[in-house]
Amino acid sequence: MKRYDCLKTLASQVNDALVVSSAGAMTLEWNSLHPNDGNLRVRTLGLCSSIALGMALGLPHRRVVALDGDGSLLMNLCSLPTIARMRPTNLVHIVFDNEVYEASGSKQTATGAGTDLVGIARAAGITNSQWAKTVDEFAKLAAAALGGNELCFIGVKVSTERTAVPPFPIDEVENKYRFMRHIEKSEKIEIFKTNLPASYI
């Protein structure tokens, strides 16, 4: 199963969900399929699910999707019990498990040696944790997760095949500002206030 094919079905379903994607080629594939200011590319390996949790808690009425990888999640496994404890019903955590550190020279991760991330997520307390075995199955699980009102964890075993896509066009700071302006506009809130000059305070 190719990650790109799963992302393609997801792109047709996400609507206005905020999408946080882990460092690596997946981010480039996702942004070429679904270019949107509601996308955030993560640069710290492991932090994807934690950033998505912070968003889901801060905006409980808005759907948030974390696009994680096996290497990334393995580095921050403790985010699973924390997510389970906070239980945000608007968070969908998807892990594309290709069993290697793809962006770092394709060395095997622990999942390649038998570690079961869906099993870990379920044991951590995320009861709705499932493997998708085909693209169709993934599309169905994603649709149920995006349309439902329950914390979900979806694992997908994918090949290491990459799809040739353009590079991510903006840096981290521009990504932040575009994302936050997108939140201001779509949520009709003001995050950046115009401050008085220092001499007035």
Next chain:
Amino acid sequence: MLSGERLGEIEEQVSQVSMTAAESAKILVNGLKDAGIGLIATLPDINLSDLLREVEEAKGVIHVPLCREEEGMGICAGGYLVGKKCAAIMQNGGFFNSTNAIVSTLLQYQIPVLLLIYYAGDIGDRTFASTGSMTEPVLQALGIRYYIMRDIGDAPELIKRAQILAEDARKPIALLLTKELLGRRAALKSL
């Protein structure tokens, strides 16, 4: 190992200042609320007990108990990106645990977060001397401005100012919480 008798004496001393510890905790949490903080990620230290109890009970604040401090940097970043002012409360050892996320997320994306760090290994502590000795140098190396808080009377104003600075600088700012601030040790006026 401490004898049972000695432990009893320590418990007694702590209980004698516990009223002030509870009062300090209230003042600090009210200060955070007044500064507009809406999400607080925490990991316990015995000296933070009263403060964390107050955070748990605070209304209008999302409290996220962590398993490891580094994930808290991500949670605070996510909260900030959707419009929440965020703070993290931890021990200085937990601050060390968080450095990769601080550098490659908070600093790289220019995200303001208040870091309230219990200053273990501060002058007079019997443990964590190494942790204490490295706390300020690591903050300095990361370019994070910090303020050592010793007097609870200054706390609400300092927290407010730190949040203004964090937002203006678009960077994390650290407030080092000492035992005297937390009401767990008598203050020395000359410190």
